[in-house]
Amino acid sequence: MTKDLEHQFVTELECNQNIVHKVCTLYTNDRDSHNDLFQEITIQLWKAYPKFRGESKFSTWMYRVALNTAITLYRKSKKSIPTQDYESVMFKITADEYDPTEEQQLKLMYNAVKQLGDVDKALVFLYLEDKDYREIAETLGISEVNARVKMNRIKNKLKTILNP
Amino acid sequence: MMDELELLKRDWQKKDKQLPQLSFDEIYKMIWKKSSSVVKWIFFISIMEFLVPHLIYLVPSMSKNLAVWKDLGLGNILVISNVVQYSVVLFFIFQFYKRYREISTLDNAKKLMSNILKTRKTVKYYVIFCLSLIFISFIVMAVGIYLNEDPMTALGYGYKAENINPDKLKTTLVATVVVLGVVVTLVMGCIYFLLYGILLKKLNKNYKELKEMDI
CATH class of the missing domain: 1.10.1740.10 (RNA polymerase sigma factor, region 2, helix turn helix motif)
Incomplete structure (x- = not known):
């Protein structure tokens, strides 16, 4: 058994x-x-x-x-x-056709995501895995609205990391 | 920013081919390895916290202390305090076990963190209780010395301090015991806070972050 x-x-x-x-x-x-x-x-x-x-x-x-x-x-x-x-x-980077600008951009993005906090990373991970906000909210234990708000904040955070 | 994140998403989903692949046997071996999770450490340290104060009583010099308490005329107080102490300890062990059972990785992240921190709190109350008990026992001992006619003999020293003013001797003894009590309590408190401070730093931070979201 x-x-x-x-x-x-x-x-x-x-x-x-x-x-x-x-x-x-x-x-x-x-x-x-x-x-x-x-x-x-x-x-x-x-x-x-x-x-x-x-x-x-x-x-x-x-x-x-x-x-x-x-x-x-x-x-x-x-x-x-x-x-x-x-x-x-x-x-x-797995870009299909070799594109130096795109590759550079992706590299910077990966680095930026790496710098986020543990909880933010979890949100980004679920987002990248194409989960909807309901599922993200449920996994983390916050409301759907808050998951959206938080994701927007993370986008801003990433923007700041990329363009200091 | 939206575009960049979408770009990342597309790339992320193509990543599968680059990821390492473990075989059935490699994974099979892993399921029998020991976990090193925070919960496990909290559990071990807490058990130690429950056991260590009781093991100290088994050290011979500490058993001799019991005789000192009797000689100081505090035997009854000791018996009563022991009864109280053990019933409280049993209560805490039961509480702690109940909390520990509540921890499940199947909960959402916030609930899981909150349950771990709740378990932690139960142990915290226990430690505060133990520290107070240590401190109070030192104070009671100080009072005992103060009320005793011949504290030196009661403390187990065979010789009489002849050249010293008995009042002065008594004051010195009482002061020493009180200072010792404060020092021991503080040292134990520091060790405790350091231990859990380090262990739960990350968890506390993440939990606060999630909690702030929902206010």
């Missing part, structure tokens, strides 16, 4: 691991911390798995636990500087 559950969980997580990797990309700066946070999220997901009744999609449920772990439960072990090697893998 437990074996079945383990197998089922790991298979589902394997299929949906991109979500966790994306959260890790946003919240950590080097490969070690990335793996560290990935592991912590995996442990939290596994601990919560028996309570997952399939009321929502596995992926929706994952967003919540992954973000909760990143904002509330995870403590960065050390302040680290991004390594060249990690940066080139995680922040390589």
Whole structure:
């Protein structure tokens, strides 16, 4: 019985691991911390798995636990500087046709998002994942109106970071 | 700004191919690793906070102190205070366990943070209670010395201080005990605040940010 559950969980997580990797990309700066946070999220997901009744999609449920772990439960072990090697893998721009202006712009944007606070990052993450404000509000525990207001403030913050 | 964010969104959604891919076995190994989450640390430290004051009583020199209390004529007070202390401790352990059970990663972020901080508060009250108890016991001891005829013998020192004015000796002893009480209480308080200050700094900041949104 437990074996079945383990197998089922790991298979589902394997299929949906991109979500966790994306959260890790946003919240950590080097490969070690990335793996560290990935592991912590995996442990939290596994601990919560028996309570997952399939009321929502596995992926929706994952967003919540992954973000909760990143904002509330995870403590960065050390302040680290991004390594060249990690940066080139995680922040390589995926513009289809090579466009130097666009690439430069994207690079600056990624850097700006990295400088935001934990909660702001969570909002941006859900926004980038194309979640609507209702879902963003529900995940964070604020009202929909407030989620909109907050997102607008974040846009202004990003503007200030980009054009000091 | 809108355009840039849209650009970022498009790029973000194309990222999937660059992300690392872990195999079934790699993930399988991870689920048996130990968590290092904040909640776990709070839980461990709190258990320590419950246990340490009681372990101190087991140290031989502290048991000798019990005899001192008796000699100072404070035996009854000690028994009563112990009964009170243990019932309060039991109450706190029950409360703490209840709070700990409430913490679930399935809640929304704000509720989760609020529950962790509530757990923290329960432990905070317990620590304040313990610190007051330590301080009060020092004060009671000071009063005991003040009322005792022969404090030196009661404190377990065999010799008589002959050349010293007994009143002066008594005042010095009382002052020493009071100062010691203040110092011990302050040191314990500092350790406690440092411990949780560091542990909960990030959580407190994030929680405040979310809470301010809803006012």
